[in-house]
Amino acid sequence: xxxxxxxxxxxxxxxxxxxxxxxxxxxxxxxxxxxxxxxxxxxxxxxxxxxxxxxxxxxxxxxxxxxxxxxxxxxxxxxxxxxxxxxxxxxxxxxxxxxxxxxxxxxxxxxxxxxxxxxxxxxxxxxxxxxxxxxxxxxxxxxxxxxxxxxxxxxxxxxxxxxxxxxxxxxxxxxxxxxxxxxxxxxxxxxxxxxxxxxxxxxxxxxxxxxxxxxxxxxxxxxxxxxxxxxxxxxxxxxxxxxxxxxxxxxxxxxxxxxxxxxxxxxxxxxxxxxxxxxxxxxxxxxxxxxxxxxxxxxxxxxxxxxxxxxxxxxxxxxxxxxxxxxxxxxxxxxxxxxxxxxxx
Amino acid sequence: xxxxxxxxxxxxxxxxxxxxxxxxxxxxxxxxxxxxxxxxxxxxxxxxxxxxxxxxxxxxxxxxxxxxxxxxxxxxxxxxxxxxxxxxxxxxxxxxxxxxxxxxxxxxxxxxxxxxxxxxxxxxxxxxxxxxxxxxxxxxxxxxxxxxxxxxxxxxxxxxxxxxxxxxxxxxxxxxxxxxxxxxxxxxxxxxxxxxxxxxxxxxxxxxxxxxxxxxxxxxxxxxxxxxxxxxxxxxxxxxxxxxxxxxxxxxxxxxxxxxxxxxxxxxxxxxxxxxxxxxxxxxxxxxxxxxxxxxxxxxxxxx
Numbered sequence: 001x002x003x004x005x006x007x008x009x010x011x012x013x014x015x016x017x018x019x020x021x022x023x024x025x026x027x028x029x030x031x032x033x034x035x036x037x038x039x040x041x042x043x044x045x046x047x048x049x050x051x052x053x054x055x056x057x058x059x060x061x062x063x064x065x066x067x068x069x070x071x072x073x074x075x076x077x078x079x080x081x082x083x084x085x086x087x088x089x090x091x092x093x094x095x096x097x098x099x100x101x102x103x104x105x106x107x108x109x110x111x112x113x114x115x116x117x118x119x120x121x122x123x124x125x126x127x128x129x130x131x132x133x134x135x136x137x138x139x140x141x142x143x144x145x146x147x148x149x150x151x152x153x154x155x156x157x158x159x160x161x162x163x164x165x166x167x168x169x170x171x172x173x174x175x176x177x178x179x180x181x182x183x184x185x186x187x188x189x190x191x192x193x194x195x196x197x198x199x200x201x202x203x204x205x206x207x208x209x210x211x212x213x214x215x216x217x218x219x220x221x222x223x224x225x226x227x228x229x230x231x232x233x234x235x236x237x238x239x240x241x242x243x244x245x246x247x248x249x250x251x252x253x254x255x256x257x258x259x260x261x262x263x264x265x266x267x268x269x270x271x272x273x274x275x276x277x278x279x280x281x282x283x284x285x286x287x288x289x290x291x292x293x294x295x296x297x298x299x300x301x302x303x304x305x306x307x308x309x310x311x312x313x314x315x316x317x318x319x320x321x322x323x324x325x326x327x328x329x330x331x332x333x334x335x336x337x338x339x340x341x342x343x344x345x
Numbered sequence: 346x347x348x349x350x351x352x353x354x355x356x357x358x359x360x361x362x363x364x365x366x367x368x369x370x371x372x373x374x375x376x377x378x379x380x381x382x383x384x385x386x387x388x389x390x391x392x393x394x395x396x397x398x399x400x401x402x403x404x405x406x407x408x409x410x411x412x413x414x415x416x417x418x419x420x421x422x423x424x425x426x427x428x429x430x431x432x433x434x435x436x437x438x439x440x441x442x443x444x445x446x447x448x449x450x451x452x453x454x455x456x457x458x459x460x461x462x463x464x465x466x467x468x469x470x471x472x473x474x475x476x477x478x479x480x481x482x483x484x485x486x487x488x489x490x491x492x493x494x495x496x497x498x499x500x501x502x503x504x505x506x507x508x509x510x511x512x513x514x515x516x517x518x519x520x521x522x523x524x525x526x527x528x529x530x531x532x533x534x535x536x537x538x539x540x541x542x543x544x545x546x547x548x549x550x551x552x553x554x555x556x557x558x559x560x561x562x563x564x565x566x567x568x569x570x571x572x573x574x575x576x577x578x579x580x581x582x583x584x585x586x587x588x589x590x591x592x593x594x595x596x597x598x599x600x601x602x603x604x605x606x607x608x609x610x611x612x613x614x615x616x617x618x619x620x621x622x623x624x625x626x627x628x629x630x631x632x633x634x635x636x637x638x639x640x641x642x643x644x645x646x647x648x649x
Contacts, residue, residue, distance in 0.1 A: 101634075109439070110572065113629065113633075121623050124620075131612075284455065286459075288455075289451075290447055290451035293448075294451060295448055297441065297444030298426055298444040301440060305433065
């Protein structure tokens with residue numbers, strides 16, 4: 001299964017088919033859920049490249065998404081058409097280079113706190129730079145235009161988001177198979193060893209930040225377009241924590257895990273909302289959502305540090321085993337788990 | 346006069362920051378865990394004090410009850426959440442304490458709701474007049490309590506045999522085990538003391554600023570404090586806490602108005618917003634870039 005999933009043509013064809021199906025088949029709410037999950041997936045993939053592959057934690061992911069949203073908003077409103085998305089990517093890329101600079105000197109906790117500081121400072125700038133961001137009232141964003149056609153429907157955004165997820169996925173899985181991708185893993189495991197192998201650690205980390213920032217910016221841009229508003233409250237520390245939760249729940253260093261985690265973390269509040277409405281306890285909802293969130297992070301880290309992706313693979317392996325001896329169960333172990341993604345130093 | 350007034354307020358708040366930061370340093374030294382949940386301990390401690398007064402416990406007794414309860418919560422967190430992750434990577438440990446933070450926040454939200462609550466009165470109303478500077482009893486008490494407790498802590502660490510065992514465990518776990526120190530109970534002790542300190546810090550902050558879920562964010566300011574002070578230095582945390590408190594008070598009272606005047610004169614931005622909330626982080630970034638080991642920290646050696 002994993003082998004097929006890694007074939008670029010298959011992925012491209014699948015996502016195109018899905019995108020077309022969506023525009024035709026899904027209702028408004030379904031399409032909304034799909035683009036919410038897809039956009040979260042792009043953000044989770046981008047963070048997973050940095051944290052899962054390269055071992056650098058980043059608590060400023062929400063701020064990077066925010067920069068993407070504001071840039072896409074400003075560029076889109078100025079009539080940049082589809083170019084607004086790459087522009088958002090570029091802006092976040094630049095910001096993530098700035099955030100990543102301390103990473104060249106700092107490690108572990110110090111670096112985590114530096115990204116925390118970056119989150120707070122950018123959060124402040126969103127409120128402060130009123131001429132661009134319109135401060136606390138938020139920047140109203142016109143619908144995205146695709147080669148002159150404004151996109152009004154949720155189905156349209158769902159289709160675009162799925163295509164972007166596919167592009168992100170292909171890029172990341174390609175990067176992982178290059179020398180750079182392997183350098184990421186070595187840097188994650190042990191910087192001193194990496195240096196000994198002739199890897200330029202500073203350059204490798206910086207590239208991880210660059211790539212991760214670019215995709216975060218694009219995810220943020222899509223967020224801005226679908227929400228039609230870029231608001232500082234939407235890009236606070238809690239969103240950063242959401243993304244850290246996504247890649248932990250999904251599986252650090254696992255591409256399918258990023259998608260699973262994004263879907264889980266995005267859909268869980270919706271599910272809780274439904275249950276809450278059914279039992280008429282709407283007041284407790286926000287609290288219950290947060291509580292299950294905290295519990296999930298704790299439980300996953302203690303009992304299944306490789307996340308949902310490993311869990312799914314275990315179940316899949318069991319099903320295949322029970323079918324007969326001709327199947328080779330180790331095929332079902334994903335590429336990622338052989339690299340022991342949970343052992344980040 | 347304004348400057349003096351600001352400094353006293355800053356020192357009072359800063360001493361509470363120091364108290365909370367010392368708790369984080371304590372846990373880090375003893376178990377190598379960076380406890381992002383300290384902010385949640387601060388908040389939960391404050392709410393527990395409030396809860397105990399609601400149950401009819403007199404205010405000062407409630408503080409003690411809250412500290413005791415939080416000590417238990419701290420030990421439980423260590424045993425249930427961090428013990429299974431003893432050999433886990435740093436990222437996982439940071440993330441799991443974030444999970445605890447979110448969880449405890451939700452608990453407070455369920456029990457006490459999102460609205461700001463008037464904190465229980467611990468100290469008499471009114472203010473003393475010292476050379477024309479008015480200091481309310483709240484501030485005075487917060488300052489005196491925090492400083493006394495912080496100093497008592499430093500003394501405990503330096504001069505008692507249990508303190509020596511704590512330092513030993515923090516310095517080298519294996520060696521501590523070899524000379525017969527129960528490192529697991531030392532770790533538990535560090536967690537319980539740390540969360541009791543957080544409970545007191547939270548209660549004091551609540552008497553100054555009111556009781557709300559925002560207290561958890563105030564706990565986060567302890568992180569710039571410990572980085573400034575050097576992660577492993579208790580005295581550094583104390584000094585850096587006071588420094589940041591004063592800095593925040595000044596940026597609130599002096600810097601923000603000046604900055605806003607400047608903005609209105611030269612740009613069309615009208616408000617500088619909550620500048621005092623980002624100033625600690627800006628300072629933090631500068632310090633990290635210039636002197637990553639903090640003002641009082643020592644550069645550690647790296648082992649393979």
